[in-house]
Amino acid sequence: MLLNALSQGTMTRVSVIGCGNMGGALIRGLRSVDGYHVTAIDLDPAALVAVESFAEETTDDASAAREADIVVIAVKPSIVESVLADLDLRADQTLVTFAAGVSRGFVAARTDASVVRVMPNLAAETGNMAAAVTEEGLTDEVRDLLGAVGEYAEVDESLMDIATAVNGSxxxxxxxxxxxxxxxxxxxxxxxxxxxxxxxxxxxxxxxxxxxxxxxxxxxxxxxxxxxxxxxxxxxxxxxxxxxxxxxxxxxxxxxxxxxxxxxxxxx
The missing domain is CATH 1.10.3730.10 (ProC C-terminal domain-like)
Incomplete structure (x- = not known):
């Protein structure tokens, strides 16, 4: 059954790395709810321009993610490893990955942050996202983030491939x-x-x-x-x-x- 999270009462700092289709949809969706300070991070100036009116900050410097409570990686699977190599996150941060096929373990082995794997969809932009999220590593802070832009189901990671097909595709x-x-x-x-x-x-x-x-x-x-x-x-x-x-x-x-x-x- 899909779950809907309650909105949070405190400001949560979110850095979104990758401001293309999915990252941009999340940024736009979070703009319409209270409680989030969003930093958009991308090497492509055009991608940053496209979301600059929806984010509090835009930058091409990945080190800005170190100031966030939640860091979202919304890039193509093929460049996830290189993005992780550029990040120096703290153990008290949470890293959320949106990349299809990239296991939670693969990411966790390359960062000190706590890792949660999510398969969202583009309806985050309108607050109607359906997302699958791994039970392992999931926190109330991430539940609130997902609930702010739609609904989600908590699943075992072994089910992420079928979830990707159902709600991602x-x-x-x-x-x-x-x-x-x-x-x-x-x-x-x-x-x-x-x-x-x-x-x-x-x-x-x-x-x-x-x-x-x-x-x-x-x-x-x-x-x-x-x-x-x-x-x-x-x-x-x-x-x-x-x-x-x-x-x-x-x-x-x-x-x-x-x-x-x-x-x-x-x-x-």
């Missing part, structure tokens, strides 16, 4: 399905903007219902499907198709790739 799969519904709407005569708004809002509302309602997904489907109505006809077509198999195959492929990436990052 999942937004792209959802976008694909939204676009399919949008296309159907356009084909039926709706304007593109109308079809996109209706499809996207429908997914948003359905997701909120799943999260907040005590009924199972099957029970919710039944609640929408009136006998001899329109929805039940549509569901019949879906169930006779290979749509569910396609989604499962997408998740399995993403999980397989996550495992392949992990092979380059051992605890040794």
């Amino acid at each position: 999942g937004p792209a799969f959802a976008f694909y399905l939204i676009d399919a519904m949008k296309t159907a709407g356009i084909d039926g005569g709706l304007e593109p903007e109308q079809a996109e708004r209706l499809a996207a809002q429908t997914f948003k509302g359905a997701a909120e219902t799943v999260l907040r309602d005590d009924r199972t997904v099957d029970e919710l489907i039944d609640a929408v499907c009136s006998p001899k109505g329109t929805t039940i006809e549509g569901m019949k077509a879906l169930r006779e198709s290979d749509a569910d198999d396609g989604v499962v195959e997408a998740v399995v492929a993403a999980e397989r790739r996550s495992r392949e990436l992990a092979e380059a990052f051992t605890d040794e």
Whole structure:
């Protein structure tokens, strides 16, 4: 079950190393909540410009991370090791890694800080992130950070590859399905903007219902499907198709790739 953390009452200093898509999404998301002082760190001037209005400080100097309570590494897996080599963190700091396939042990062996591995997604920007976080190393401070920009599930690290596929890659799969519904709407005569708004809002509302309602997904489907109505006809077509198999195959492929990436990052 996903958990939602309570907002914290004290100022937490957060340094985000890597201000691209995911790092930038976190920085923008934290801007809309109280209690965080954010320093954006990146060697790319353009990346810093893109987030400068959302962070209290921007710099290309990684040593600035030493002043943070929580340091977030949001860079590509291939450069995690070089970033760690440039950091000199204290034992009382917490290092949160966002890099797919990079084990907690690999990172912990290269820093004095306490390490937590997280697989977030881009919805952090709007406060709707779904994140998986390793149980080992997790602190209330990190729980608060994740809860400030969305919801999270605590998992054993052995499950991080499948979590990466479900919530890390999942937004792209959802976008694909939204676009399919949008296309159907356009084909039926709706304007593109109308079809996109209706499809996207429908997914948003359905997701909120799943999260907040005590009924199972099957029970919710039944609640929408009136006998001899329109929805039940549509569901019949879906169930006779290979749509569910396609989604499962997408998740399995993403999980397989996550495992392949992990092979380059051992605890040794």
